[in-house]
Amino acid sequence: MAESTSMRLRLPLICIILEVILIILFGLLVEYNDDTHAKLWNANKTHSATRNDYENEFYYRYPSFQDVHVMIFVGFGFLMTFLQRYGFSSVGFNFLIAAFSLQWATLMQGFFHGLHHGKIHVGVTSMINADFCTGSVLISFGAVLGKTSPVQLLVMAIFEVTLFAINEFILVSLLGANDAGGSMTIHTFGAYFGLVVTRVLYRPNLDKSKHRNSSVYHSDLFAMIGTIYLWMFWPSFNSAITNYGDPQHRTAMNTYYSLAACTLATFAFSALVNPEGKLDMVHIQNAALAGGVAVGTAGEMMLTAFGSMIVGFLAGTISVLGYKYLTPVLESKLKIQDTCGIHNLHGMPGVLGAVVGAVTAALASPEEYGQGLQKVFGDVKTGDWDPQSKGGFQAISLAVTLGMALFGGLLTGFILKLPIYGAPPDTHCFEDGLYWEVPGEEEGHNELNEVATPNEMEKLSS
Template sequence: MSNTRGKATALLLAAEAVFLLLFGLFVDYDVAAGPRNNSLSMDTTLDHYYPIYQDVHVMMLIGFGFLMTFLKRHGFGSVGFNFLLTCFIIQWSTLVNGWFALIGSNAGRILINIKSLLEADFAVATVLISFGAVLGVASPVQLIVMATIEVVCYNVSIYVGIVQFQATDIGGSMFIHAFGAYFGLAVARVLYKKSQTQSKKEGSEYHSDIFAMIGTLFLWLYWPSFNAGPGSGTERHRAVINTVLSLSACAVVTFALSAVTDKKNKLDMVHIQNATLAGGVAMGASADLIVQPFGALLIGSAAAIVSTLGFKYLQPLLQRTIKLHDTCGVHNLHGMPGVLGVVASAIAAAVADRASYQDSYHELFKNASRTSGANGGYQIAALAAVLGIAIFTGTITGFLLKLPIWDNLSEEELFEDEVFWECPEGDWNQESQNDTNGVEKGGEVSALA
């Protein structure tokens, strides 16, 4: 086996040098963080966002990182490359987010504060979702190139959806989950190799599934902060309540469906690791809207049904029919629940009564000339635009990543840590040889079971 032979090192060091230059030219502290204003009132920005930021940061590094460790021979790559991508995207998205924010502004420099770091983590989440679709089938060089392109495309979708269509999406059902999922799926489809579906190394083991559950639990715990992060006042409070209710209903329904869809009435850990989180995804776009507590429970229950049945029936079907290999099942956890969430937000926007929100300003009513029905329609229009951008740019990115210069993985290198990591001695090499020769070990559970 071979690895990138220094290409990843060269790419990362070159990128960091460019970041140093661009930060020096374009970035400065916001007045709330700068040395020229020590007013106590400026501290409220940090107090307001820092606890939420830390929660979201935990989701990126522990939640997403450990959720992907279900692959029995790719644990180092799952949590390690997740860490690398997070650190890379924080810097790159700070620049790109800032440049897009300067559009139409007279400001000459990007001014960053704690909210800027929170927005950078949202870009991180988008790329990590896409990473899940190509987990184990893309090299570190390919991942860095993909992340670099995707952050720009992500900002284009936000500009179109929020600035042009004036859509609302506090928790990112549309701009983070749906965009990240369908961008990653488009890349995965282009990178597809027949050998991916035949690899014995794609399955999980008992201990790897337990590690993945660590990620699930951290994501489940902190998802209310993710959905409520950009909000304030009653909107933030409502977003937390709605998200907790949606997640709770989703988890209960997922356990029920996972058992009933199995011939032996047994739970499938793939469903429990993933579909239990779909309620947070689906609640994102309408988390701060007045959907009522029963509405939050309904959204979470619907998300569980869509996600669980997607893992059980749709994902294997798509793999057989259109050769769409989705390692982590992001279509079921992020893609379809994200679309469901936007539809729910469109319904909530269409029936919204301005008087019900009179206690606080809401982005839903920033365009006074629009009726509630029009707001609902623009939610759907924005979703169509975002999906189009994601699929088109993801497909182009996939073809770019197939160029030999970016180190495409060979058949024996798929889902294999030993290609890029120093692995412990012991049974590792023997297991690798057995898997390569097609010897299936007892007790392993397919990720698509």
């Protein structure tokens, strides 16, 4: 008899314990920052009160935050609803682990980014950073989608958020790396972390659930909601925490052009690799986004629209080819079961983005950037500016990220392998009915019921 999959006690227990710990730690450690604190903000202001209130960072970061927020909850959540029978879990578990991760990330990032007299200061920038870290967890979720219980996902989030914060600290604070849009910290890290986790959790008998590991007509349309929102708001994502002024403006625009070129590459190669020339929804839903990933590091630099479009075109191309030719090999040879193909959307394009970032940084010159140089490369201020060594540090950052992801994924994978989380059996992967009250079925879904009858379900849950 298989392990029970009931969430009756497991899920409430972990949710309540985690939230209580979070609340206690927030009570001990978290304070309003200068822009959100009634006393500090108004004390810091000079004479002209009205004018100064308009300068609160809220007005320059919050619209970007909301766009990022939409990507995290609608973008990632709906992108994963493509599976025919896993929509509740996709959008629901995405919701749960994101809500947890953003709280936990606030603490971890606050701790590593620098305490103020032992306290973590929060405001809209910390909210964006927490959402970014959450994005990384959701990328990894894509690799294990359909094969994990919500308790496993929460445990994964605990570790991944922590390691994300450490990696981000090493890159940004120690190595002085540029990575505003997170090609390395978010995409490369999240992708390879998730791939290692799913490798450790390899299920040799997953084909027992194969018939559910595909889409139906309307589930593909729901997934397109996620795709389009990610695509539209990616310029906001990459530019959300750059410096004010030209860098933020430029980043958004570079991303816009990269994505547009990527989309044409995606349609081109999707038709080309299909024997009948038919487009594949999997490619459109995913590969068209690779252009956003691939300018996550270089987007704030003087990459130019021209450069952005080349990068985007390349990203779309390798992403489609990855779905077509690499993913099946990863599964059959390396035993990496990557449900959403995150290697193609976040892994390879993330590495590409890191490389593009290193090269673009190595080519940066005071002639080209003028006084804007130090707004992009903070090192200029400290007199440490040397484009080639900067490029080198960017490359080292990629290596560190890959190392952290592999090590972290391995560690986390083995922890998730413990038979205590109520993971789904091989026969019931990609199936909402295991963890959700599924409403009386439409006739169109009858064939699924035959696979998992209420009786079987009951046995599993008891």
